[in-house]
Amino acid sequence: MTPDTPIRDPHVILRVIAKFLIPLIALFAFYVQFHGDYGPGGGFQAGVILAVSVILYALIFGLDEAKRAFPPALIRVGMSLGVLLYGGTGVVAWMMGGEFLNYSVLAHDAIHGQHWGILVIELGVLTTVTSVMLAIFYAFGSRQPEISDEDW
Amino acid sequence: MILALPIQAAPASPLISTLLLDIGLLTLLVIVAFAIVRMRSLFAIVMLQGVYSLVAAAWFVTLDAVDVAFTEAAVGAGVSTVLMLAAMLLADRESKPIPMNRQWGPLAVVIIAGLAMLYAVPDLPAYGDANSAANSYVGTDYLAKTATEVDMPNVVTAVLASYRGYDTFGEAVVIFAAGLGVLLLLGLNGNAGHFRADVKGRRLSTATAPSGSAKHAEPDEVSGGTARNASGVPPSITQYGEGTL
Incomplete structure (x- = not known):
C-alpha cells in the first residue's frame, strides 16, 4: 500500500465483532472450567476454548500482538506447570498417607478432599492444554509471514 | 396395567424422531466424507473437516454424550481447523490426484479393514443395552457411589478426574509430550519472515526486524546479502519470503 492511498481496513467489522467476542469466549472458558462439576465440560474443553480465544485474537490482530498478550515464555512454563500441578497433587496425596492421586486424604473429610x-x-x-494448543499454533504460525487475503 | 400402557407407548414417537435425526446426521457425515475425498483444494478440505466435526458433535448430542460432543466441537471444529490452516501455510494448497494404478493397495486395505469392522458389528451391544459392558461392572459402581464418595452432580467429571485419575494424568502427559515435540521440531519463535536466514540460521538481512539497531552488535550478523554477492559466493538463502506485514 502506497503512502498516499487512504488506509481502509477491509476487516473493520471483523475486528469490532472479534474484540467484543474474545472476552466472552475467555469468560465462557472459565465457566466451562469451574462449572465442570455440574454440567458438561472440564479442564480439557476449557483449555481448548481459552486457547481459541487467544488464537482468534492472533488471527484478527496479528501474531505479534497475541505474543505480547500471551508471551511464549509464559507458554513454555505453563505447559510443564500444568503437568507438574497434576502430578504434584498425586505426590501430595501420597505424602499425606493415601495412594497416588487418592484425593480423599487431602482435606479433613474425604468428600472435601x-x-x-x-x-x-x-x-x-487447563494450564497444560491452553499452553500446548497455543504453543502448536505459535510454532506453525511463526514459520511464515502472514499472507494476504488473496493468497488463500 | 391400563395406566402403564400409555407410559409404555410414549417413548415410541420420540424414538422415531431421534432415529430420523440420527439417520439424517449420519447421512450428512457420509456426504461430507465423500466431499473431502473428492476435493483437491486443501483449504476447502480443512473447512469441510470442521463441518464434519460439527455434525459429529451434533450427533453425539442426540446420543446424550454431551461431554464428548463438547470436546468434539471445541477441538475438532474449533482449534484443529485453525492448526490445520496454520500448518497449510507451510505446505501446498492443492493435493495432486494419484494415478489409479497406485491406488489398488490402499483400496485392498480399506476393503479388508471395512469387512473386519462389519464382521465385528454383531458383537457390539445394542444401543441402550442395560447388560452391555459399559452398563455393568465398574460403570454401575461409579454411578452408584459418586453421590456418596465424590459428591459431584456430573458423574463424568467424577469418573474422569477421580476414579480414572491415572488415565487423565496420562492424557495430560500425552498432550504435554505433543506440545514438546512440536516445540523441539519447530520452536516457539520462528521469525515469521522478518529476516532472511542462511542454512546455518545466520541472518542475511534484518529489513523488517523491529529492533534492527540493537541486533547490529551481534558478531554473526551480516548486514545484507549484497556483501556476499559481491565476493562471488551465492548466499544459500532458505526461502522465508519477504514479510508482508
Missing part, C-alpha cells in the same frame, strides 16, 4: 483434588487437577489440565 475429593473436591479439592479435582479442582486442582482440572486447573493443571
Whole structure:
C-alpha cells in the first residue's frame, strides 16, 4: 500500500465483532472450567476454548500482538506447570498417607478432599492444554509471514 | 396395567424422531466424507473437516454424550481447523490426484479393514443395552457411589478426574509430550519472515526486524546479502519470503 492511498481496513467489522467476542469466549472458558462439576465440560474443553480465544485474537490482530498478550515464555512454563500441578497433587496425596492421586486424604473429610483434588487437577489440565494448543499454533504460525487475503 | 400402557407407548414417537435425526446426521457425515475425498483444494478440505466435526458433535448430542460432543466441537471444529490452516501455510494448497494404478493397495486395505469392522458389528451391544459392558461392572459402581464418595452432580467429571485419575494424568502427559515435540521440531519463535536466514540460521538481512539497531552488535550478523554477492559466493538463502506485514 502506497503512502498516499487512504488506509481502509477491509476487516473493520471483523475486528469490532472479534474484540467484543474474545472476552466472552475467555469468560465462557472459565465457566466451562469451574462449572465442570455440574454440567458438561472440564479442564480439557476449557483449555481448548481459552486457547481459541487467544488464537482468534492472533488471527484478527496479528501474531505479534497475541505474543505480547500471551508471551511464549509464559507458554513454555505453563505447559510443564500444568503437568507438574497434576502430578504434584498425586505426590501430595501420597505424602499425606493415601495412594497416588487418592484425593480423599487431602482435606479433613474425604468428600472435601475429593473436591479439592479435582479442582486442582482440572486447573493443571487447563494450564497444560491452553499452553500446548497455543504453543502448536505459535510454532506453525511463526514459520511464515502472514499472507494476504488473496493468497488463500 | 391400563395406566402403564400409555407410559409404555410414549417413548415410541420420540424414538422415531431421534432415529430420523440420527439417520439424517449420519447421512450428512457420509456426504461430507465423500466431499473431502473428492476435493483437491486443501483449504476447502480443512473447512469441510470442521463441518464434519460439527455434525459429529451434533450427533453425539442426540446420543446424550454431551461431554464428548463438547470436546468434539471445541477441538475438532474449533482449534484443529485453525492448526490445520496454520500448518497449510507451510505446505501446498492443492493435493495432486494419484494415478489409479497406485491406488489398488490402499483400496485392498480399506476393503479388508471395512469387512473386519462389519464382521465385528454383531458383537457390539445394542444401543441402550442395560447388560452391555459399559452398563455393568465398574460403570454401575461409579454411578452408584459418586453421590456418596465424590459428591459431584456430573458423574463424568467424577469418573474422569477421580476414579480414572491415572488415565487423565496420562492424557495430560500425552498432550504435554505433543506440545514438546512440536516445540523441539519447530520452536516457539520462528521469525515469521522478518529476516532472511542462511542454512546455518545466520541472518542475511534484518529489513523488517523491529529492533534492527540493537541486533547490529551481534558478531554473526551480516548486514545484507549484497556483501556476499559481491565476493562471488551465492548466499544459500532458505526461502522465508519477504514479510508482508
